[in-house]
Amino acid sequence: MTISRRDALTGTLAGGAIALGGGPAALAASAAPADWKRGLDNQRVADLGDGRFLNPLLSGDRPDPAILKDGADYYMTFSSFDSYPGITIWHSRDLINWQPRKAALTKNIGSVWAVSLEKHEGRYFLYIPVKAEPNSIFVSHADNIDGPWSDPIDLKLHDHIDPCHAVGEDGSRWLFLSGGDRIRLSDDGLSTVGAVEHVYDPWRYPDTWDVEGFSPEGPKIHRHGGWFYMLTAVGGTAGPPTGHMVIAARSRSIHGPWEQHPGNPLVRTTSLDERWWSRGHASLVEAPDKSWWAVYHGYENGLWTLGRQTLLDPVEWTADGWFRMTGGDLSQLLPKPRGGQALPHGMALSDDFHDLKLGAKWNFFRPAPDEARRARVADGALMLKGRGKAPVDSSPLLLIAGDPSYEFQCDIEIAPGGTAGLILFYDDKLYCGLGFDEARFVTHQYGMERGRPANSYGRRLTMKVTNTHHIIAYHLSGDGGRTWQRFDRGMEASGYHHNVRGGFLMLRPGLYAAGPGEARFRNFRFRAL
Template sequence: MDISRREAFAAALAGSAAAVTGPATAAPRNAPDWKRGFDNQRIADLGDGRFLNPLISGDRADPAILKDGADYYMTFSSFDSYPGLTIWHSRDLANWQPRKAALSKNIGSVWAVSLEKHDGRYFLYIPVKAKPNSIFVIWADHIDGPWSDPIDLGLHGHIDPCHAAGEDGSRWLFLSGGDRIRLSADGLSTVGAVEHVYDPWRYPDEWEVEGFSPEGPKIHRHGNWFYMITAVGGTAGPPTGHMVIAARATSIHGPWENCPANPLVRTVSASEKWWSRGHASLVEAPDGSWWSVYHGFENGYWTLGRQTLLDPVEWTKDGWFKMKGGDLSQPMRKPKRGTALPHGQALSDDFSKPLALGSKWNFFKPAPDEAARARVEDGALVLKASGTAPSGSSPLLLIAGDPAYQFECDIEIAPGGIAGLLLFYDEKLYCGLGFDSKRFVTHQYGIERGRPANPHGTRMRMRVTNNRHIVSFHTSADNGRTWQRFDRGMEVSGYHHNVRGGFLMLRPGLYSAGEGEARFRDFRFRAL
């Protein structure tokens, strides 16, 4: 980025930041704030021995965590994004880096996986929403792969598997609803039939919830007990619905007794910082302290999806445990040991290296050969056209975890091409701005609307600002030295799961449709 364009970008950011600090949106004077990392993105580690949730921002739902010696690995539901199931790495539980994606073949919408290591081999048990729904398994001898092709376990109608090994060496998958099924010794097939082994604790009828929905079981062995942690109350819907409950048994075979302190985590008021908290796991930190990771929606930002949260855990004298982080709105002491890795990654991309598919960029609902559409060439992402609009183009998307941000890119189209920048939830709900050689095309509510004249021709620089759900567009014919505001603004607070379903998030991205190839240069992202 040259000096004049960098200065213009900084000035625009300063103006956007000033616009969100007025009386209508100003935070309380004593409210904590985050430290900033790559592209000014917020990070949890405050640098003074404390951290502030979210642990990993943006749509990092259903965290599956694995302690592997001094290393920690975690992955999340990747839904319809491929390559998916990116493995994140930490050594201190507070700072995380993405590594590689474990799943490249599109087998459906990926929900709530189980990440395990057994006898030196890594396993991912993957439930998918497809026709029919099922659970797959992939394995690898190294966390970075190569991972095997998916193996269908034939568990139709079941979700949210958790691998567990019994005291007798048996291997099991625990499933939602209090069910389980035995696994073969190699973990790659099932033995026998699904059986019901646990009746989850039930909340009072007067609580405002989405539904009972016992799901996401996590099995942990600690001391003389096996602990089963389950989510009930529904994953979304009312902010007070989702919650964490626990049960325990002296044997993997039960019987299971419910914790007398259930629920261990629950949002009790819509005024709290984090809504719908659940899908919890336990993990031991490098200093021997215990913690729980789970997900939740940020107050007012369903559009960001369910973000990963970290909560300190205390083991009690009666052999149970409790969460100590309260509503997670304030900074807390992080684990005392472990090596901090640089957290997160830059979302800006100058396309000087091979495209970071999986670790950064993902296609939405890709065809088997979708990756062949994209190549990096002479400092540009070259993306072959597909479909006639974003709904059929399998756009390339990022996960952005800040409430306000701006991104821009130089875009050049071929004859007959259409390209642009998006805020994309799914193929039926998105917004953005695109252009062909003669006209703009406005994307709103997942449809194509106004088509005013395009004075720039086949190449322009385009900028999108998502300022706490207020969206504006700017274009430039001189590579960002001067900008013209596009005459269409939008408000996108309703682009989320409780409106559309799907458990996704509103993601920045780019698309290429029509004919030929589009070239994207100098993609710049910055949180506000």
């Protein structure tokens, strides 16, 4: 099937509409290239091992990347929203291979949006915008990247998101904010000085473009070659795939005036044929070989369910002191930056539960203050105390999986009267999966509890969930996975995403326990397909 540029931008095709959520056109466009490298649990890896890489840099829901170059080390973190422990710090030495370290935020202060990760005079800072009642921006600090991080301090900035810390030519400290605004920080960076002021009117796109809204946000300030450069996202972060984009401006002073980049927008999806949609929220970073790169996020074609994934785009500085991105639509192999030590990339999602990797691997959804007390490991098992009656109120434990297709399985034993199971979870109003009690199964679909067929396995079984490009199947075993029986209910989950539900999240595999007692989970096995 061939889609013209005009048809792609209007979302129509002779004879019918394009199925953006996973129809034939999207499925063909998002099929993985044959030369993707596979790593732990068969997960896709950007580094091909031959001097080239293929985006995504970090797969799965890694939105609003905040990156920090700290000598030979690079640190990066992302919006963690309602997942806690949150703001997991990732580490690299070559910009391509990344390892998770520790989560910087354990106290639930609300839904965490695009943070700013900085280092100033030997101390690390996180400026954390939070959607709560009311919205605000917090700051946390640490003397070591692995913490301990201070308790978040409320800066009481209620009308802005997406802070970016910047230091002026005169040593003054600032937070640049959404909407082209900024506010001064105290010398220690832990409080504000004065009032918010408007300092920049972002470049406007033609009104014929299909966007979600103007939404100037995600400012990133970089000082290079005698200029301050400001990168901003406009067009909305989701909605039409052609909306989100990167623009830039520059100034000789942190105090302005700001001059618009003559090449705006620097990054924008222009066709539904492209592999990466809604690209934006960019930062600049210098690689070990002194080359420059832009890191930003985007949705994979037809795979809104995976959330916004982290992308890496080569940058070229031009003779007039501007820069441009040179990676095109990022669907092709690109040469890696040279130098730096390649760390082992990623982490296994399979878990033998010899220890509890909260934050680095597992996260609770919207936890209560005492949520972590529910989980413990003992004798190679995760013991998870039940809460609520179903995934909607049980605060499930979830993973970030970044492949279009995968399967995961686990041995599960429930307490008398308890319920447990495996799920694919977007949020507490939109999830699917399968659970069981002593007498019956419970199917979860559209965020509701539906069929309840009889359970002949009792309180112990092995359950497997297979997600084949949004087609969901369940299998059960009473002998530890040696033989399987397919459960008589299948599902389709391509609509479990932000453009249906909102929230900017992803469909995450995980497990839950509800009702009385503790559920026992053993031998969690994950494999990308």
